[in-house]
Amino acid sequence: MRKPYEKPTIFKLHTGMMNKFGSFAYPLSRRVRTEIDSIPIKELVEKYGTPLFVFSEKTLRRKFREIKQAFTTRYPNVEFTWSYKTNYLDAICAILHDEGETAEVVSEFEYEKARRLGVPGNQIIFNGPYKPKSILKTAIKEGAKINIDTFEEITDIEEVAAELGIKPQVGIRLNMDTGIHPQWSRFGFNLESGQAFDAVKRITYGGQLELCGLHCHIGTFILEPKAYETEVKKMVEFAYRIEDEFGLKIEYIDVGGGFPSKNRLKGVYLPPEVAVPSIEEIADRICSALLSSLRPGDFPKLIIESGRAIVDEAGYLITQVHATKRLPDGRKGYILDAGVNILFTAFWYHFNIEIDRNVTGPSEPCILYGPLCMNIDVVDDLAYLPPLPRGTNLILSPVGAYNVTQWMQFIRYRPNVVLIGENGEVDLIREAETLEDIVNREHLPERLKLKED
Numbered sequence: 001m002r003k004p005y006e007k008p009t010i011f012k013l014h015t016g017m018m019n020k021f022g023s024f025a026y027p028l029s030r031r032v033r034t035e036i037d038s039i040p041i042k043e044l045v046e047k048y049g050t051p052l053f054v055f056s057e058k059t060l061r062r063k064f065r066e067i068k069q070a071f072t073t074r075y076p077n078v079e080f081t082w083s084y085k086t087n088y089l090d091a092i093c094a095i096l097h098d099e100g101e102t103a104e105v106v107s108e109f110e111y112e113k114a115r116r117l118g119v120p121g122n123q124i125i126f127n128g129p130y131k132p133k134s135i136l137k138t139a140i141k142e143g144a145k146i147n148i149d150t151f152e153e154i155t156d157i158e159e160v161a162a163e164l165g166i167k168p169q170v171g172i173r174l175n176m177d178t179g180i181h182p183q184w185s186r187f188g189f190n191l192e193s194g195q196a197f198d199a200v201k202r203i204t205y206g207g208q209l210e211l212c213g214l215h216c217h218i219g220t221f222i223l224e225p226k227a228y229e230t231e232v233k234k235m236v237e238f239a240y241r242i243e244d245e246f247g248l249k250i251e252y253i254d255v256g257g258g259f260p261s262k263n264r265l266k267g268v269y270l271p272p273e274v275a276v277p278s279i280e281e282i283a284d285r286i287c288s289a290l291l292s293s294l295r296p297g298d299f300p301k302l303i304i305e306s307g308r309a310i311v312d313e314a315g316y317l318i319t320q321v322h323a324t325k326r327l328p329d330g331r332k333g334y335i336l337d338a339g340v341n342i343l344f345t346a347f348w349y350h351f352n353i354e355i356d357r358n359v360t361g362p363s364e365p366c367i368l369y370g371p372l373c374m375n376i377d378v379v380d381d382l383a384y385l386p387p388l389p390r391g392t393n394l395i396l397s398p399v400g401a402y403n404v405t406q407w408m409q410f411i412r413y414r415p416n417v418v419l420i421g422e423n424g425e426v427d428l429i430r431e432a433e434t435l436e437d438i439v440n441r442e443h444l445p446e447r448l449k450l451k452e453d
Contacts, residue, residue, distance in 0.1 A: 033354035033395045036316055037420040041356045041393055044418065048428070050320040050393065051338035053417040055400060055429070057095060059314040061422070064099050067259075067306055070279045074287035077299045081125050083257055084110040086307025086401050087315075091419050091429040093117055096310070104305045108135035111144075125254070125303065127173065127215065129187060136160050140168045147171040147215040147254065149188055151202065158208045171213030171254065172199050176234050178227040184219050191234060197241075204246050211248050214239055217256025221265060221308070223275060225282045229289040231255060236293035239300070254303035255286060261312035263398050264350045279309060308401040315400020317343060318356075319379075321392045322371065332366035334388060339370015339377040342414060343399065344406040346379050356393035359386045368394075372411050404430075409438060 034041055037056050044052060064080075071078045081104040082096040088110060094117060097103070103114035106128030112135075114124055121142020129149045131139075137160050139146055148154055148170055161168050173188030174196050189196035203211050214235050218227055232255060239250035259282055262272040290302060319338035327333045340346050353368075363386045370377035379396070388394075407414055417430035 031352070031354040032356070032358055034356060036395075038424060039420055039426055041318060041395065044426070045318060045320075045393060047426075048416045048418055049432070050318050051336075051342060051415045052318045053342075053399070053404060053415065053430075054316045054318060055089075055092065055311075055417070055419045056314045056316075057419055057421050060092065060095055060311060060400075061099060063310045063313060064096060064101070067279050067283075067304070067310060068099075070283035071287065071302070071304060074283055075290060075299075075302055077301050079252075079301055079303045081303060081305050082310075083305050083307030084114060085405055087311045088113055088405055089417065089429055090117060091427070092311060108132060111135055111139065115142075125305070127217075127305075131156070133160055137164065140164060140166055143168075145169070145171060145213065145252075147173045147188075147213065148199070148203075149173050151199065154199070154202055154206065154209070158206055161208050167208060167210055169210045169212045170203070171215050171252065172196065172203070172211065174214060174216040174235065174238070176216065176218070176231065178218050178230040178234075180219050180222065180224065180227045184217070187217065188215070191238060196238065200242055200246065200248075204248070211242070211246075212250060213252040213254060214250055215254035215256065215303075217305070218258060220258045221260045221263075222258045223260060223265075223268075223277065225277050225285040228255065228282060229285040232286055232289040233293050236290065240295070250300060252301040252303055253290070254305065257305040257307055257309075259306050259309035261308050261398055261401060263312060263345075264352075266348055266350060312401035313398040315398055315403070317396045317399045317403075319394050319396065321388045321390055321394065323390065324388070327367065332364060332385075332387075333369055334366060334383075334385075335369050335371065336379060336394065337371050338396075338415075339372045339379065339412075340374075341370070341372055341377075341410045341412060342407040343370070343379060343396070343403055344408075345399065345402055350380060350382060351396040351399065353380065353383055353385070354395040354397075355385070355388070356395065359388060359392065361387040374411075409433065413438075 036054050037058055068080060080101045082093060082101040084103060084105045097119060102123040103119045104125045105111045105114055121144045124144040126139050126144045126146045131153060133156055136157055140160055174191050175185050175188045176191040177183055189199045200211060203209050216231055216235055218231050235253050242248050242250060260276045262276055264272050268275050317338055319336045321334050322337055323335040325333045363384050366383050366385055367381050368379040368383050370379055413433040416428060416432045419427045419429045
């Protein structure tokens with residue numbers, strides 16, 4: 001059978017050429033991956049289809065233990081709390097709770113999910129800018145750590161506390177200048193303007209709440225460890241100001257998360273191995289700043305809310321080539337069965353792209369499109385791959401953070417998710433959606449139903 005004619009296109013390749021940043025424009029060798037944690041890609045695809053998210057329990061536990069060791073060897077009083085918004089699949093959360101992490105949530109949905117998994121209320125940290133009174137009532141009853149975000153929230157908690165006859169312990173969220181741009185100023189009370197001090201006065205004079213903690217989350221995917229050093233020093237200084245002026249003891253310093261994974265952020269030309277600081281360096285900055293700023297004998301609890309740095313590298317997405325076309329600019333375009341509907345972080349990262357087999361032929365620049373009927377459905381616009389036959393599986397990583405929480409049921413169903421256990425077990429931890437899952441909550445008025453002839 002003859003292959004369809006394809007008009008030849010000539011364009012200049014820059015294989016191995018260095019760009020102005022001193023890094024190679026394209027990888028010099030093709031990366032092939034035939035298995036994940038000794039489980040063949042072929043077996044996973046045959047049983048669960050594509051697209052398919054795959055999580056490695058072994059990697060997940062290892063990454064958490066690396067972070068735990070980095071901090072606990074530098075500071076004597078640390079609590080690790082799992083950021084639910086990063087990945088709230090039951091199996092992922094259960095593994096991290098098994099490792100000793102508490103739960104950090106930012107909504108009533110996440111709070112209820114943590115409780116459903118057996119996390120006691122007094123082991124939940126409740127953050128976020130929107131906390132309805134109904135869930136505040138539950139959180140206060142159950143002794144959760146509530147970090148206040150707005151002045152209105154102070155009033156809400158006071159009213160709920162009065163109704164329950166409880167004087168809850170609370171923290172406040174701060175935002176500050178740590179040299180990171182853009183500065184996150186949306187959440188919490190600004191430190192430099194005096195707004196945070198006004199919040200402390202408001203809580204103190206109200207007399208219905210007990211302020212015992214400070215929380216700050218300076219941003220996400222922070223590549224400058226010194227920013228954490230600045231954050232900690234400012235938080236400790238503010239804690240002692242509160243203690244000296246109001247006699248309140250700050251029992252915990254919650255520095256949030258934002259630690260980067262070994263992913264390649266768009267616009268950063270250096271490889272992650274060079275651009276991304278190690279967790280050891282981040283921990284050293286935080287703990288050294290804390291120990292050098294504290295008064296003798298004072299060791300408040302240090303709370304770490306890391307999410308991405310733990311789970312991102314434990315996640316893979318297997319996707320299959322459905323079709324190929326030559327674009328007007330000469331590049332090849334591949335249509336995959338996975339798009340930005342399930343890979344939301346494709347807007348910000350260039351993933352590692354591996355092929356499930358050796359493929360012959362010259363590599364060339366190409367674009368990886370998803371299956372959606374939307375022009376923005378681009379998985380990668382800087383890929384460099386050999387000619388891929390239809391049915392070739394690509395393995396994208398790291399994709400463990402934020403994708404299965406931000407994915408959308410848009411145009412296509414959301415796919416299967418599996419977990420490879422430490423002993424090689426493969427468990428389906430989330431089934432692919434069906435039409436029934438989507439329409440289950442819909443109600444079609446009788447008058448709109450199609451009438452049979």
